[in-house]
Amino acid sequence: MTWLLAIFQTLLFVALAPLLAGWLKWCKCHLQNRQAPSLLQPYRELLKLTRKQPVVAEHASWIFTRAPYIIFSATVLAASIVPLIAVDLPTAAIADVIVLVGFFAFARFFLALAGLDIGTAFGGMGSSREMTISSLAEPAMLMAIFTLTMTASTTNLSFAIVHVLNEGLVLRPSFVFALFALMLVAIAETGRIPVDNPDTHLELTMIHEAMILEYSGRHLALIEWASQVKLMLYGVLIANIFFPWGIAQGFSIQALAYGLLAIIVKLALLAILLSISETLLAKMRLFRVQEYLSFAYLLGLLGMLSHIILEASR
Amino acid sequence: MMTMILAYNAVLLSFASGLLALLSNQRAMLMALSQRYLTSDFHYPRCRKFLDRILEENRHASLHRRAVFVLLGLSGVFAVLAGLAVMMGQDSLTDQIGLGLPWLPWHVRFDGLSGFFYLIIGIGVIAVSLYGPAYVAFYQESQNPFAVLGLFTGLFVGGMLLVLLADDAFFFMIAWELMSVASYFLVAFQHEHSANRRAAFIYLLMAQVGALAIILSFGVLASFSDGFTFDALRQATLSPTWASIAFVLALLGFGMKAGIVPVHVWLPEAHPAAPSHISALMSGVMLKVAVYGLIRFCFDLLGELQWQWGVVLLVLGTVSAVGGILYAMMQPNLKRLLAYSSIENIGIIFMVLGLSMIFMANGHPQLAALGFLAALFHAFNHSLFKNLLFLGAGILQHQTHDLNIDTMGGLIQRMPQTSFLFLVGCMSISSLPLFNGFVSEWLAFQTALQVDVLDNGVLRSLIPVSAAALALTAALAAACFVKVFGMIFLGLPRSRNSEKAQEVKDKSMLYGPALLAGLCFFFGIFPNLIINLLNGVAKQLLGQSLPNDTALSWLWLAPVSANKVSYSPPMVLVGVLIAGGISFWYLRRNLETKTMRRAAAWDCGFGGLTPRMQYSCSAFTMPFRRIFARVWLIDERVDKEMQGAMDMEVKAVHYHLQVQDHSWPRLYQPITHGVNQLAKQVGRIQTGNIRVYLGYSFVTLILMLWVIS
Structure with a gap:
């Protein structure tokens, strides 16, 4: 039963991801005085792409054609271990938050390889930049996560969320720092403004788009979907770790429905926040990203230190 | 006793392979002579025929090489068996050999720790001896005689095995020197290049300085005890100052061999100079023997550990890990890159050992056991994937006559099998889930996160920072090996040599790497097999096993406690297969769009994509070079050649980049x-x-x- 629920939660996660992307776009359009596409537009695009025959460059190897499946399944697996509507599901025990970071690394590894596979300058540029940014973002992210895991003394996400729930509403300085650090990292890792611009096709500014320039058809659909799932993953991490209230602790229908409602509201609010920041900010130069990410790292470090100095039991 | 015989056999066989290499080179001549003189009165036709077949002009050399490597491989098999047997048996065997000084016979002890390193050496040696015969056929006999290579390889392997058996300081040093000096000759094997001679000299110099430091550290211990046997040294009671002096000397000596920053400079010089299967042994195996030495000295002989030593190890390890991978990233020479990456991995091992020491000294032996286990498991993993990558580098050198990453490209089309094996190596070294490298790093993180039990505020904030440095290292390693794989195997060929490269003809060359790649994946999915063995080693050496050793089943990895952390690689594998399988099946069910259309890559409408337009190695790492600019000594120049009436027309642009080590x-x-x-x-x-x-x-x-x- 719990396994079924876990599988259902994963499917729900993957199914809702395009909706979040659509909602984000909708908010952004309204903030920028543009006419918004329908909320279901991302679904239509994915469906359209899966129906098309993919065009692949002549000397592409198996890495290029298999990478989308690898990226997608790694991301889906990452989604399966993050509690969305309920805690204590059996999938959460398969892997902890460090493995989650590992799944992201796995997907990224193949994405970067696929970028290099064609042998055009675009792909190489995208891969190089992606690996640079991620290698700076990863320590910052783990620093923020360590703050949480040291407070809850577990790296299992489900247990950590339960711990935060049981503590009740306490203002912890370490969590405030960690929250901001994780938000900055999330923006960098999901390729949003001000680090990368998902809507641009200008070679000087793009990172993620440069890597997947050669993809088309179902391959592109998988990669796009995976990046939507990844965006939602970060959203859920932020929402459920720092504001876990509402998540189902039992498996009754009512609790689950309440949990679903709670996470939808939380994600919708986060998306509004993101769209405001994307509207207000401009994309920054590539070599400013290091300062941005070291700031995120610094926040994470401050969170850790304030946990050790202010909050630890001794 | 059976185990002991296995262990001795491993040593004897490795020596025998060395002697065979030496002897039969002479015997070939003798046999030819005897053949000439024995024609009339030699009456055994079958024997005759056999001799003839062995001595046949073309086949003799290759048969002989095979025989030498078969002996070496058998030595590896015996080493694996002996190691497994002693770890299963959970007791330490002692023995004495009547060699050496008259009043001091060689003391031998074979316990779990030695057994584990026996296992590491054994696997490395098996892989190398599968790979070796085809690889050494590449050398010309007149210039690089096989007798020299075979002899010193045998001595080198035997020396390493003896180091693990030694139970007194004299025997230990003799074996250690045998290992060092034999490997010096191997580094100097291709002595026709002056760079190799220089590398070998630096290596010898540092090996000897390191050996001096080790002798001195034994001397400090011995002056507080009555003898040179390890048993006597264990009894020694030292004042904290003297213990610290002994520790620093041992760290210097073993650290020099292991290649810890800043005494690492021999590594990037010596590894590219040696033949590839030897660099695989040196990097994959010999560095682990140095780690063994340090563990034996600190955790076994020195007695009471002090937490300050742990901090020293932690800091040195962190610096080596981050520095090693940053330097690795900048190297265009594949083997130099791998050498620097060895420094990184040794750094990680030292880091976790430091954590283990800190926990031990602060009275948390179970967590110390966790760290100890993570360090040893990483040593094991590193020996697998680094061997694999060095053997792969040897194949690449063999097929493209080059080691410069910038001249390769597109080899995945031409060398599919090699590229697949190399990919497995790259994935494990980048510590991606499902591969073994990830498990040991995961354990290292888990150790670091247990810091809450410590009372010391400095330690409590230092350890998470070093854990974040470990995360940085892992991410940089992924970037580095994306670069390596991408530049070598993907894209378009950047030179004629890589355009004409082909898969190896002699498939036996792929068996060794295939074995290692299989083990990398296998232990990534079932890490508990090794962890259970290691738990026994920790119990024997530290007197403690994991906090939660009952929960170690084949499915779950939950070292601390089941309701805190867990990781289940088999289930992750199943999950990935299901998710990948469903998407693969679902998206390809439409027959019309199932086949992909091949077309030219997008060239922005200008046409004529050439391989020179691709990102190169230095282009890929350019953002890193700018961000971490202070780490290297960078000499970057762009020279323009001008021509035309006013010298204003650019004829050619030369880009020059040299990255040097600060040390x-x-x-x-x-x-x-x-x-x-x-x-x-x-x-x-x-x-x-x-x-x-x-x-x-x-x-x-x-x-x-x-x-x-």
């Missing part, structure tokens, strides 16, 4: 300078005047007489 100008050049200065000062007393020399003798004589009376 040369900062540490080694001052030392060489100082030594030269000192030599000059000493040289002053040598006036060349006979009367002065007679005066010296006279004064010495008087002095001696005065001392005696």
Whole structure:
């Protein structure tokens, strides 16, 4: 039963991801005085792409054609271990938050390889930049996560969320720092403004788009979907770790429905926040990203230190 | 006793393979002679035929090489068996060999720790001996005789195995020197290039300085005990200061061999110089013997551990890990890159050992066991994937006659099997889930996160920072190996050699890497097999096993406690297969769009994509070079050649990039300078005047007489 629920939660996660992307776009359009596409537009695009025959460059190897499946399944697996509507599901025990970071690394590894596979300058540029940014973002992210895991003394996400729930509403300085650090990292890792611009096709500014320039058809659909799932993953991490209230602790229908409602509201609010920041900010130069990410790292470090100095039991 | 015989057999077989390499080279000539003289009265036709077949002109050399490597491989098999047997048996065996000094026979002890490193050496040696025969066929006999290579390989492997068996300081040093000196000859094997001679000399110099430090550290211990056997050394009670002195000396000595920053400079020089299967052994196996030495010395002989030592190890390890991978990233030479990446991995091992020491000294032996286990598991993993990558580098060198990453490209089409094996190596070294490298790093993170039990505020904030440095290292390693794989195997070929490269003809060359790649994946999915063995080692050495060793089943990895952390690689694998399988099946069910259309890559409408337009190695790492600019000594120049009437037309642009290690100008050049200065000062007393020399003798004589009376 719990396994079924876990599988259902994963499917729900993957199914809702395009909706979040659509909602984000909708908010952004309204903030920028543009006419918004329908909320279901991302679904239509994915469906359209899966129906098309993919065009692949002549000397592409198996890495290029298999990478989308690898990226997608790694991301889906990452989604399966993050509690969305309920805690204590059996999938959460398969892997902890460090493995989650590992799944992201796995997907990224193949994405970067696929970028290099064609042998055009675009792909190489995208891969190089992606690996640079991620290698700076990863320590910052783990620093923020360590703050949480040291407070809850577990790296299992489900247990950590339960711990935060049981503590009740306490203002912890370490969590405030960690929250901001994780938000900055999330923006960098999901390729949003001000680090990368998902809507641009200008070679000087793009990172993620440069890597997947050669993809088309179902391959592109998988990669796009995976990046939507990844965006939602970060959203859920932020929402459920720092504001876990509402998540189902039992498996009754009512609790689950309440949990679903709670996470939808939380994600919708986060998306509004993101769209405001994307509207207000401009994309920054590539070599400013290091300062941005070291700031995120610094926040994470401050969170850790304030946990050790202010909050630890001794 | 059976185990002991296995262990001895491993050593003897490796020596035998060395001797065979030496002997049969001579015997080939002798046999040819005997053949000439025995024609008339030699009556055994079958034997005759056999001899003829062995001695056949073309086949003899290859048969002989095979025989040598078969013996070496058998030595590896025995080493694996012995190691497994002693770890399963959970007790330590002792023995004495009547060699060595008259009052001090060689003491032998074979326990779980030695057994584990026996296992590491055994697997490495098996892989190398599968790979070796085809690889060494590449060398010309006149220039690089096989006898030399085979002899010193045998001695080298035997030396390493003996180090693990040693139970007294003399025997330990003899075996250690055998290992060092034999490997010196292997580094100097291709001595026709002056760079290799220089590399070998640096290696020998540092190996000897390191050995001196080890001897001194044993000396410090021995002066507080009554003898040189390890049993006596264990009994020694040292004051904290003397213990710290012994620790620092041992760290210097073993660290030099292991390649810890800043005494790492021999590694990137020596690894590219040696033949690939030897660099695989040196990097994958010999560095682990140095780690063994340090563990044996600190955790076993030195007794009471101090947490400050742990901090020293932690800091040195962190610096080596981050520095090693940053330097690795900048290397265009594949083997140099792998050498720097070994420094990184040794750094990680030292880091986790440091954590283990800190926990041990603060009275948390179970967590110390966790760290200890993570360190040993990483040593094991590193020996697998680094061996694999070095053997792969050997194949690449063999097929493209080059080691420069910037001249390769597109090899995945031409060398599909090699590229797949290499990919597995790259994925494990980048510590991606499902592969073994990830498990040990995961354990390292888990150890670091247990920091809450410590009371010391400095440690509590230092350890998470070093864990974040470990995360940085892992991410940089992924970037580095994306670069390596992408530049070598993907894209378009960047030179004629890589355009014409083909898969290896002799498939036996792929067996060794295939074995290692299989093990990398296998232990990534079922890490508990090794962890259970290691748990026994930890119990034997530290007197403690994991906090939660009952929960170690084949499915779950939950080292601390089941309701805190867990990781289940088999289930992750199943999950990935299901998710990948469903998407693969679902998206390809439409027959019309199932086949992909091949078309030219997008060239922005200008046409004529050439391989030179691809990102190169230095282009890929350019953002890193800017962000971490202070880490290297970078010499970057763009030279323009001008032509035309006013010299205003650009004819050609040359880009020049040289990345150098800080340690040369900062540490080694001052030392060489100082030594030269000192030599000059000493040289002053040598006036060349006979009367002065007679005066010296006279004064010495008087002095001696005065001392005696």
